[in-house]
Amino acid sequence: MSMFTLPVFLRRHVLFTLLNLAGLAVGIAAFLLVSLYVAEEGTVDRGFAHADRLYRVGSQLNVGGQSIKLTFSPDDLAESLRQEVPEVEAVTRVEQDRVMLGAATRYFEQRVLWADPDFLRLLDYPLERGDPALALARPDGVVVTRELARTLFGDADPMGRTIEVRHGPALTVTGVLAPLRQSHLVFTAIAAEAARGDKSWAHAKPRAWSDISGVTTYVRLAPGASAAAVGAALPAFVNRHNPPNPDKAGGGMDNMVSLRLDPVPDIYLRVKALGTVAGGDVGTLQVLGGVALLILGIAIANYTNMATAQAITRAREVGIRKLVGARRRQLVALFTGEAVLLAAIGTVAALALMELARPAFQGLVGRDVSLAPLPRGWLLPLLLATPVLVGVLGGFYPALVLSGYRPGEVLKGRAQAPGAGRVRAVLVVAQFAVSIALMVATFTVQRQVAHVQAAGLGYQPDSLYLISNLPVDLARAATLKAEVARLPGVRAASLSSLVPAAESESLSSFDLPENTRSTLRQARGIASFTADQDFFATYGARLVAGKGLPAGWKPAEVDEDKPRYLILTETAARRMGYAKPEDAVGERLSINSEDPTEVAGVVADMRFQSARRADLPLMFLIKASGEHLTVRLAAGDQRATMAAVNAVVDKPYPDAEYLRRAFADERIESLYQSERRQARVFAAFGGLAVALANMGLFGLTALTAARRTKEIGVRRVVGAKVPDIMGLMAWQFTRPVLLANLVAWPVAWWALHQWLLQFTVRVDQAPLTFLAAGAVALAVALVTVAVHVIRVASAPPVAALRYE
Structure with a gap:
C-alpha cells in the first residue's frame, strides 16, 4: 500500500509538492555544488607521490620586530640540506620565471619553471610523453603542456623539437605534461636549469643567506622522519651558515634569516607568503560551506513547515489506517519514507540544476568546477546519503504529527496537530533570520571593500596610470x-x-x-x-x-x-x-x-x-x-x-x-579579491535564502488562506473590506519576520564585528544597514502573503461560504 500512497498524494497536492521539490532541489544543489568545490580545493597538491613527506623550505627575514615571509630560500640551501640533515631523503630547486618562448620566429609569453634534473621525481607532475626521470637530465631539456605544444607546433609531434627562448637558450622538448590539475605552482613549461649557462645556479657567485633571490627549495623527508624535529633543528642549522648579526636583526641574538617547512599539500590554501603565484582562500571556503549548510537547512525547514501545515488534510487517511490496525511506528516509517522519496527526487532534480547553475557558480568562486568528481571519493557517499538525511531531517517531525492523530477525533472532524503551529512559527523565524543575516553581511562587506579602497590611502588613486617592470x-x-x-x-x-x-x-x-x-x-x-x-x-x-x-x-x-x-x-x-x-x-x-x-x-x-x-x-x-x-x-x-x-x-x-600596465584603482581592487568574492557569495546565497524562505511562506499562506476561506467569506458578509482582511492575514505572517530581525541582528553584528577586526581601516556597522535588510525581508514577505490573501478576499462571499 505504501508504495502507492505517495503518487496519489502527489496528484492531490500538486502545488505543494512542486514547492517542496523546488525548495529541496535548490537547497541540495547549492549544498552539493559547494561540497564539490570544497573537495576540489582541499585536494590540491595531494596527488603527489609521498605528498605527506613533501615540504617547501620557506624563509623569513626578521628585522627590528618586523618580518617578511617568503616562499624563496637561499640559493645554495639545497646542497647544505642534502649533506647535513639526515632526515632529508631528497631535495630539489626550482625558480619561477616569465619568458618569451617561440618557434618559427613566433614568440609567446609563458610561465616557466627552471628546475633541477630531479624536480619531477619529487613533484611528480604526470607526463603524457617522455620519461620523468630523464626529461630534465638533458641540459637543454624542457617539458611542456599539451596546450603550449599545440600553440608552438600545431598538430605536429613536439618531441625532440626546438623551442627558442627570446634573449636566451634553445631548448629541446623531452616531454609533454598530462593535463594539469590546480596547483600552487602555475606554469606551462618546466626547463632544465642548466640551460641558462653562465646564469645558472652552478655558475652563480656565493651570496649571504640573507640575500635571498627567487629560488624555491623542496625536500622529501625520509619515511618516519619528524617534520617537527627537523623544524626545531633549523635555527641552529641557519646559524652555522649565516651567523646572527645583532645590529641587523634587532639587538638580540636572533638570526635575521629563519627557515620553515611548509607541507606541500597545505601551501595552496594555508600558506600566504611573498612570491606565491596562486592560492586558494580558506576564508571563502568557510563562508561558502557555512552558507550552503544554511541554505540546505532553509530547504529542510520549508519541507517541514509545509508538511506539518498539510497534516490536517491527511488526518482522515491516518484515522482510517489506524482503524484497520496500523501502528504509530508503521505510520512514522511510512511518512518518513515519503519524505525520503521526495528528497531523492529532489536530489535527481538538483543534479540537473547543478549543471545549469555551474557557469554562474564558477563565476562566483573564480574557478572551473566539474561535476565529474561527484561519483568518486567521499563525494559519492555524500551524494547517496543526502536524500536520506534530508528526508529524515525534514520528514520525521511531520511524520510524528501525522501519526499522532486519534481515529475517533479524526472521524468526528476535531483533529488537531498539537504544537505544530508553534514549530512552524519557529522555523519561519529561523528561515528569515538566516536571510536577514546574509543580507546584512552582503551590505556590510560591500561597504567595507568600497571603504578600504579609498579611505586612508594617503594619496589620490584616481587617474593614476602605472607601468611596471x-x-x-x-x-x-x-x-x-x-x-x-x-x-x-x-x-x-x-x-x-x-x-x-x-x-x-x-x-x-x-x-x-x-x-x-x-x-x-x-x-x-x-x-x-x-x-x-x-x-x-x-x-x-x-x-x-x-x-x-x-x-x-x-x-x-x-x-x-x-x-x-x-x-x-x-x-x-x-x-x-x-x-x-x-x-x-x-x-x-x-x-x-x-x-x-x-x-x-x-x-x-x-x-x-x-x-x-x-x-x-x-x-x-x-x-x-x-x-x-x-x-x-x-x-x-x-x-x-x-x-x-x-x-x-x-x-x-x-x-x-613583460611590462605591466594598469590603473592604480584596479591594482588596489586586486588586493580585495577575497573580500569581493565573499560579498558575491553572501549576495548570491542571501538572495537564494530569501527566495526559499518566501517560497515556504507562499505555500503556508496558500494553505492558511484555503483553510480560512469560509471565515473570510463570513467577515466579508458582515462588512469587512479587502484591506481589513489583508491586514488581519498579513499580521499573522509578518510577526515571525519581525521577530526574525531581533534574532538576526545581534548574531550578524557579532559575526561581522569579528570579521572587520582584521582591517586597520573599517566601516562602522550602521543601524541603517540592519534596518534595510529587515525592511527588504518584510517587504518581500508582505508581497508573498498578499498574492493569496487578495485573491481569496476578493472572491464573492457566496463562493467562499460554499467552499466547505
Missing part, C-alpha cells in the same frame, strides 16, 4: 619620464620602486646620529624604497612636516649610490623614535653609505598594501630611477593619452617584454 636604467628612465611628462593630457609623472599592490617588500636597519633628536640610537624594521623628486606631487601626498625637497632640485647620478635626501612617513618617524614629525626633519641618517642622507620632510602615511595590514613605516630615498612609472592623467577621455604614453614607453624599451 621597467628595466632599471638611469639614462633611459630619465628620457622616458621627460617625454611622458610633456604629452598632452599628462599632469605629472614619476619613477619609483613602490606602487599600489606591488609585490616588493623591504626592511632596513641603520644607526641614528649621535646628536639625534630621537629617543633611540638605531632604527629597525623600516621599509625602504626609492622615489624621484616628483613622486609625492604625482600621488598627491600630504606633507605634514618640513618643506620637502628644495625647489627645482633633481637627483643626479651620484644619488643612485649616495642619496642626498629622503622622505619619511609619519609611522616611520614614530618608529624611529621621534616624538613629533618635525623632530625628524633635518636629521642626517647613515643609510647605505658613510655619507649621510638628510630627512627633507615627513608625509602623511601612504598605504600601498591591503588594509588588513597595519601602516608600514615607509622611507623613500630620492633617486632618479625606478622600475615603476606612475603617470597622472588629466580627467576626461583618457584613451588617447594612454595610447600616447604606451607608445613613448615602448620606444626606449624594445627588449622589455
Whole structure:
C-alpha cells in the first residue's frame, strides 16, 4: 500500500509538492555544488607521490620586530640540506620565471619553471610523453603542456623539437605534461636549469643567506622522519651558515634569516607568503560551506513547515489506517519514507540544476568546477546519503504529527496537530533570520571593500596610470619620464620602486646620529624604497612636516649610490623614535653609505598594501630611477593619452617584454579579491535564502488562506473590506519576520564585528544597514502573503461560504 500512497498524494497536492521539490532541489544543489568545490580545493597538491613527506623550505627575514615571509630560500640551501640533515631523503630547486618562448620566429609569453634534473621525481607532475626521470637530465631539456605544444607546433609531434627562448637558450622538448590539475605552482613549461649557462645556479657567485633571490627549495623527508624535529633543528642549522648579526636583526641574538617547512599539500590554501603565484582562500571556503549548510537547512525547514501545515488534510487517511490496525511506528516509517522519496527526487532534480547553475557558480568562486568528481571519493557517499538525511531531517517531525492523530477525533472532524503551529512559527523565524543575516553581511562587506579602497590611502588613486617592470636604467628612465611628462593630457609623472599592490617588500636597519633628536640610537624594521623628486606631487601626498625637497632640485647620478635626501612617513618617524614629525626633519641618517642622507620632510602615511595590514613605516630615498612609472592623467577621455604614453614607453624599451600596465584603482581592487568574492557569495546565497524562505511562506499562506476561506467569506458578509482582511492575514505572517530581525541582528553584528577586526581601516556597522535588510525581508514577505490573501478576499462571499 505504501508504495502507492505517495503518487496519489502527489496528484492531490500538486502545488505543494512542486514547492517542496523546488525548495529541496535548490537547497541540495547549492549544498552539493559547494561540497564539490570544497573537495576540489582541499585536494590540491595531494596527488603527489609521498605528498605527506613533501615540504617547501620557506624563509623569513626578521628585522627590528618586523618580518617578511617568503616562499624563496637561499640559493645554495639545497646542497647544505642534502649533506647535513639526515632526515632529508631528497631535495630539489626550482625558480619561477616569465619568458618569451617561440618557434618559427613566433614568440609567446609563458610561465616557466627552471628546475633541477630531479624536480619531477619529487613533484611528480604526470607526463603524457617522455620519461620523468630523464626529461630534465638533458641540459637543454624542457617539458611542456599539451596546450603550449599545440600553440608552438600545431598538430605536429613536439618531441625532440626546438623551442627558442627570446634573449636566451634553445631548448629541446623531452616531454609533454598530462593535463594539469590546480596547483600552487602555475606554469606551462618546466626547463632544465642548466640551460641558462653562465646564469645558472652552478655558475652563480656565493651570496649571504640573507640575500635571498627567487629560488624555491623542496625536500622529501625520509619515511618516519619528524617534520617537527627537523623544524626545531633549523635555527641552529641557519646559524652555522649565516651567523646572527645583532645590529641587523634587532639587538638580540636572533638570526635575521629563519627557515620553515611548509607541507606541500597545505601551501595552496594555508600558506600566504611573498612570491606565491596562486592560492586558494580558506576564508571563502568557510563562508561558502557555512552558507550552503544554511541554505540546505532553509530547504529542510520549508519541507517541514509545509508538511506539518498539510497534516490536517491527511488526518482522515491516518484515522482510517489506524482503524484497520496500523501502528504509530508503521505510520512514522511510512511518512518518513515519503519524505525520503521526495528528497531523492529532489536530489535527481538538483543534479540537473547543478549543471545549469555551474557557469554562474564558477563565476562566483573564480574557478572551473566539474561535476565529474561527484561519483568518486567521499563525494559519492555524500551524494547517496543526502536524500536520506534530508528526508529524515525534514520528514520525521511531520511524520510524528501525522501519526499522532486519534481515529475517533479524526472521524468526528476535531483533529488537531498539537504544537505544530508553534514549530512552524519557529522555523519561519529561523528561515528569515538566516536571510536577514546574509543580507546584512552582503551590505556590510560591500561597504567595507568600497571603504578600504579609498579611505586612508594617503594619496589620490584616481587617474593614476602605472607601468611596471621597467628595466632599471638611469639614462633611459630619465628620457622616458621627460617625454611622458610633456604629452598632452599628462599632469605629472614619476619613477619609483613602490606602487599600489606591488609585490616588493623591504626592511632596513641603520644607526641614528649621535646628536639625534630621537629617543633611540638605531632604527629597525623600516621599509625602504626609492622615489624621484616628483613622486609625492604625482600621488598627491600630504606633507605634514618640513618643506620637502628644495625647489627645482633633481637627483643626479651620484644619488643612485649616495642619496642626498629622503622622505619619511609619519609611522616611520614614530618608529624611529621621534616624538613629533618635525623632530625628524633635518636629521642626517647613515643609510647605505658613510655619507649621510638628510630627512627633507615627513608625509602623511601612504598605504600601498591591503588594509588588513597595519601602516608600514615607509622611507623613500630620492633617486632618479625606478622600475615603476606612475603617470597622472588629466580627467576626461583618457584613451588617447594612454595610447600616447604606451607608445613613448615602448620606444626606449624594445627588449622589455613583460611590462605591466594598469590603473592604480584596479591594482588596489586586486588586493580585495577575497573580500569581493565573499560579498558575491553572501549576495548570491542571501538572495537564494530569501527566495526559499518566501517560497515556504507562499505555500503556508496558500494553505492558511484555503483553510480560512469560509471565515473570510463570513467577515466579508458582515462588512469587512479587502484591506481589513489583508491586514488581519498579513499580521499573522509578518510577526515571525519581525521577530526574525531581533534574532538576526545581534548574531550578524557579532559575526561581522569579528570579521572587520582584521582591517586597520573599517566601516562602522550602521543601524541603517540592519534596518534595510529587515525592511527588504518584510517587504518581500508582505508581497508573498498578499498574492493569496487578495485573491481569496476578493472572491464573492457566496463562493467562499460554499467552499466547505
